[in-house]
Amino acid sequence: MAPKISLQRLETFVAVADHGGLSAAARALGIAQSTVSGNLQLLERELGVVLVDRSGRASRLTDAGEALIDHARTLLSLAGEAADRVTRLRKAPVSGVLAVGGTETVAQKLLPRLVTSFACRYPGIEIDLHVDNSAAAVLAVTEGRVPIALVAAETDKPSLESSRVASEPQTMIVASDHPLAGRQASPHRLRGSRILLREEGSASRRYQLDLLKKWQIPNTHTSTIASNGAIIGAVAHGLGIACLPRNCTEDALELGRIGEIHLDPALPHRPINLVRLADRPLTLIEELFLEHVREKEGIQ
Structure with missing residues (x-):
């Protein structure tokens, strides 16, 4: 035996x-x-x-x-x-720790809103939130340090499962006294501008560089700033212009610190994906959170 x-x-x-x-x-x-x-x-x-x-x-x-x-x-x-x-199968209240990662843009409004409503539904849980740029957030999931993450980026890593949960509108921001503030304009009206970009590893930077490659605007210069908040401050003081997610800029726009250009054609939305290890089973809390995200964002 x-x-x-x-x-x-x-x-x-x-x-x-x-x-x-x-x-x-x-x-x-x-x-x-x-x-x-x-x-x-x-x-x-x-x-x-x-x-x-x-x-x-x-x-x-x-x-x-x-x-x-x-x-x-x-x-x-x-x-x-x-x-x-x-x-x-138990009827007891859900408890434990929800560990979730997110990029800076997602952590501005979407992730706090989802986590807060989830915590209100399940008050016995604790929240462990990890915020970084897209490359670092995806790496944390790949290495198993964070079980799930919401990122404003696509990933083609075979070990990860990625599902679309939302989309993110973008806006071109300028100083409030910029000649194009509040006006409709084509990208070529931006010639000679200094474009403020996010840092390497940020999905925002890849999006911004793709736009510049597509637009082929003459005589532009670029500067790198590793924070959406710092970019907004630099734009407000006239250092340059920037394309950022609208949810990051709404407060500054409402306060009149910055203005926006209504580009024609309009800026394409960016996808927000939930990524996790494909071969790792979800815990009960993670599964409930995924269901909560789908419910709140209207995903089937």
Whole structure:
């Protein structure tokens, strides 16, 4: 008869393998080192093999340990999925942490609105919000540091699943005393302008550069500023003009700090996508948040 293996002891074994020693595993698990040692010894006794060589300064897996480690990870993952599915059937209030990433433009209004309404629906949850540019937000999801993110960009990474959740109107902003402020104009009326761009890694920058390539405006200069708020301030003081998401500029426009040019043809909207690892199952909180986003944004 095959030996019965304790999931708790498997978790201890994986922690020792991941952290390189018993004391580090104990800290990671939040238990005493003696408990780690005891769990590991019981597991080895159950299987009749030595799994970890403890003779050196750093613990290392034996051949038997190497043979077990991938199976141990799979078993723990399956156990977690099973527990999560059972949790979904409970009538108890939803609790836990919703970790979600977002780009600066999305975090201006859309993401706070969605997260706030979600927290009102499920008051027992905590929110862990990560804001960065598009490249960094997508990388955080790819590396598993953030489970889901809302980004104003497309991604073609095969490991990610991307779904459209909204679109983002854009506007061309200028100083309030600019000759074209409040007027309709073609892109070629912008000749000789200084165009303010976002930093490398920002989807806004890619969008802005694509527009400049398409328009072929003569005698333009570009400057890079790594913040929508700083760009708006620079525009207000006359440093240059910029194309930014409308939701980032609405307050400054209403206050008269800046003006806008009504371009003809109008600026194309940018897609906002929710990205996540394709092969990672959603937790209950993440699944509820995705359903909430679809409901609020009218997505089938």
